[in-house]
Amino acid sequence: MDLLRYVAFSNDTSGGNPAGVVLDATGVDETAMAALAAEVGYSETAFVVPREDGSLGIRYFSPQTEVPFCGHATIATAVAHAQRHGVGELLLHTQAGPVPVTTETAADGSVLATLVSVAPRSTALTDPDLAELLTALRWSAEDLDPKLPPRAAYAGAWHPVLAAASRTRLADLDYDMPALSSLMARRDWATVALVWRESDTVFHARNPFPPGGVVEDPATGAAAAAFGGYLRELGLVDTPTTLTVHQGVDMGRPSLITVGVPEDHTAGIKVTGTAVALH
Structure with missing residues (x-):
């Protein structure tokens, strides 16, 4: 190969x-x-x-x-x-x-x-799953932004979405990897989408990925697509719109993901980016 x-x-x-x-x-x-x-x-x-x-x-x-x-x-x-x-x-x-x-x-x-992702969808997290997720992340309910409710979102793979109330909370990532890995394996979650909303269309994200043996992903297009669908489904953005997602900054690998969210709720989410070869 x-x-x-x-x-x-x-x-x-x-x-x-x-x-x-x-x-x-x-x-x-x-x-x-x-x-x-x-x-x-x-x-x-x-x-x-x-x-x-x-x-x-x-x-x-x-x-x-x-x-x-x-x-x-x-x-x-x-x-x-x-x-x-x-x-x-x-x-x-x-x-x-x-x-x-x-x-x-x-x-x-x-x-x-x-x-263009497959059609996105989301579902509520059960109280026990949310409690276990917060415990594994070492977050509390007070760390969450009440305007962006916790849910599991899908656009090809499942990602629980948790919105931090502050950029400081998002920057402090220190989770229990075995506990989070166990929960994610049981729920078939790919990564955890941790986000903070800077403005109506600008977000910052971090994505723990313990099921893959990776502490954190510096750029997660599948989660960005799922998050775009989540925002549209819950009416948290005006559509059509273009979102900017900054990821990887806190781990020294800044990444830029552009997310296009069509008005049609049956349409897939667009994720745009570039890539360069490593030599």
Whole structure:
């Protein structure tokens, strides 16, 4: 397998979220995929199988598990594909469903990729799950922003959403990894989306990812898509709108995620970002 290494949601290799990309994994079984992802050690490695109709099958593996959908590895894959085959439109077949992706060349020569998630949805967290989640994070109910209620949100993978009442609370991340990992495994949650609202359309995020063996993800496109759907479903933003999500700042890997939220509640959420190769 020809392994490529990219950082997504940054135009600087010192920022963003690293991802492995294999543009042709034809004939490779999941055992070999999992082994390579563990060896690479990035939060996700994407394995692509080209199809005769020009679309792409894709699977995503963290160092410890396979996930149905990953945003940053999708952006990295789309940029890598465009740099070899030209910009345009792609259709990715993920385990969560079809994800169309468009790539274009930006004014500075970089490649910009936009994915459209599967239809998002959210559900309330049970009181016991919320209590266990707060305990594992070492947060209290007073740490939460009452204007953004806790929920589990989905746009290809499930992410509980907790909104911090202050930027200071978000900046102080010190959680019980075994306890959080156990809860997330039982609930099939991919990452925890911790957010703080700076303004109507600007948010800061942090995403613990213990199920993948990763303490924190520096940029989480799948969670950003799920969060966009959550905001729309609860009427917490005027639609259509474009959101800016800053992530990775507190861990020294600043990332920028642009989230497009259409008015149509059945429409997928757009996630846009760039990616650069690691040499």
